[in-house]
Amino acid sequence: MKFLSTLVLLAALSVLTEALHHDHVRRSPHNRLARRGNNTNGRCRQRKTPPPSPPPSQNDSDGDCDGDDNTNTNQGTNPQPNNGPASSPSPAPSPSPSPSPSPTPNTSPAPSNSNGVIQVQDNTCGPNGATEQVTQTTGPNGSIDWMNCGVNGAGWTPPPVKVTDLITVDLDDAISQGGPFTTCSAFVWAFKQYGQQFGLPPILLASIALQESSCNPATVGGNGEQGLMQLTSDKCGDAPGGNCQDVGYNVMTGAKYFSSQLAASDGNFFLALGSYNGWVEGMTVQYATRMRYTACHAQNNLDYLHQTVNGWLQNKDAYALHLGEYFNIADC
8 A cells, every 4th residue: 555655656746747847848938038129020139238339220120129219320329310311410501791892902012014015915906016115106005006906897805904914114213203293292192002902003093193184183074073083973972071072082982993893894904994984895986986076075085095004104194295096085
């Protein structure tokens, strides 16, 4: 009987041991799955230490094992949503620049060239015809026919001469030599100040003053032009006390206007200088003299360019030497 009881007890123990073994095998896979992250595709294992360089731009559904669906390419920073290609931040709007005077003053030294003859040539207008000595129709800055190119035909096409191409003398030297600029000596300060400000040779401003008013600040032109630079009424609105003949204002305004014309002409000096006398590109002799019998002084002086650049700019009295070949204003 004792032997039978012992056999029953051994059989029971054997059954219990087998049951415990099967239960351990069933639970082990579940425990391994429990150690995975939220990734559902079973390809990643949870890492206790982050890798040195995490994979760029991967979502959790792609297996980056970070436990969310956000891109996280930089450890230690907040992940940014992956909503498509990253865009650069819009720059802060720059403040609008303050309006500048037109034209902008040029504080560099005014150009001057007193050597030889002008070197510019032009295929349209042919040889410049420049001569070292001033004659009635030629001089260091070319012949009158060259600078008036086209006025006797289809229309004026000025050669592409820049201010820096011009042959000039120095204003102080001209005054010291006792030439025509002695009448301008009291106003040299204005020609220098505004020549420097607008990047123009002071002798050019003085030459325009000689051509326009014989350097007499009280001059009133046939059409009401005022002062040294013969300003038209539309340029006198800001004159101090309404006095458009004020020397500083008059020279400054004339220099500013010439500089603006030079800028509008892409630096073509003859085009800018001609415009000071009302010339326009394409002008013909017929157009320039159209007012001859109705308002003679309103004509365009067809000798204007030659008188200025081969007369005054060379310290020569353009009127005393009778420079030119048209003399359409002299008849007025």
